[in-house]
Amino acid sequence: MKLNNLKNISAILMLTLGFASCSSDDDAIVVNPPVVVDFSGTFSQEDQMGRPGINTVFSATPDIENSFNVTIPSQQGNAFQSLFETQLANLYGAFGVTYENNILGLDITTLTTVLASDVLQVAPDAPTTYFDGTNVLTGRTLTDDVIDVSLILLFGGQNGDRFNGQDLDNDGTPDLPILVTDGVSNAGETPSNSFPYLEAPHGS
Numbered sequence: 001m002k003l004n005n006l007k008n009i010s011a012i013l014m015l016t017l018g019f020a021s022c023s024s025d026d027d028a029i030v031v032n033p034p035v036v037v038d039f040s041g042t043f044s045q046e047d048q049m050g051r052p053g054i055n056t057v058f059s060a061t062p063d064i065e066n067s068f069n070v071t072i073p074s075q076q077g078n079a080f081q082s083l084f085e086t087q088l089a090n091l092y093g094a095f096g097v098t099y100e101n102n103i104l105g106l107d108i109t110t111l112t113t114v115l116a117s118d119v120l121q122v123a124p125d126a127p128t129t130y131f132d133g134t135n136v137l138t139g140r141t142l143t144d145d146v147i148d149v150s151l152i153l154l155f156g157g158q159n160g161d162r163f164n165g166q167d168l169d170n171d172g173t174p175d176l177p178i179l180v181t182d183g184v185s186n187a188g189e190t191p192s193n194s195f196p197y198l199e200a201p202h203g204s
Contacts, residue, residue: 050118081116155179
């Protein structure tokens with residue numbers, strides 16, 4: 001997946017500001033008879049998945065990962081941003097390189113601040129997409145290649161392809177791994193138009 005067009009987007013504010021928005025679109029909906037939802041009892045949060053894969057990449061220990069899963073998003077930034085920044089710096093350091101501003105121009109502190117709060121932003125006045133060549137993190141559709149977009153933002157550097165198996169010292173052996181893609185194509189994904197929106201089973 002190519003994200004070269006991202007460099008020309010003034011999307012930094014879109015990333016650092018929340019897009020959650022409420023509207024009155026459903027104010028006129030009348031349910032008859034009224035639906036009563038019973039929220040009594042005790043509930044516990046086990047997991048969250050605003051942005052798939054972020055906790056897996058950034059949590060250096062199982063304890064951090066589990067703690068992140070049960071922390072509400074409004075508290076995650078203060079609790080995890082510095083831990084995430086340290087982990088990302090260490091991942092780069094393991095390959096003898098340092099983080100450079102990513103394809104959106106975000107430095108390591110800004111990027112980890114954005115990602116430490118596990119929420120899926122929604123831009124009410126823009127197309128819904130994780131990335132469509134122009135819009136970035138304005139929502140998510142079922143066919144978005146979420147993992148590749150995330151990996152490019154984390155490891156792609158300024159051009160989106162920094163960790164792409166480069167041979168830095170020209171000795172014929174790659175010095176950097178391929179971290180900008182999971183290698184799984186999203187081509188041909190055709191979810192259905194009705195709940196639960198699963199596509200037909202793939203043939204063997």
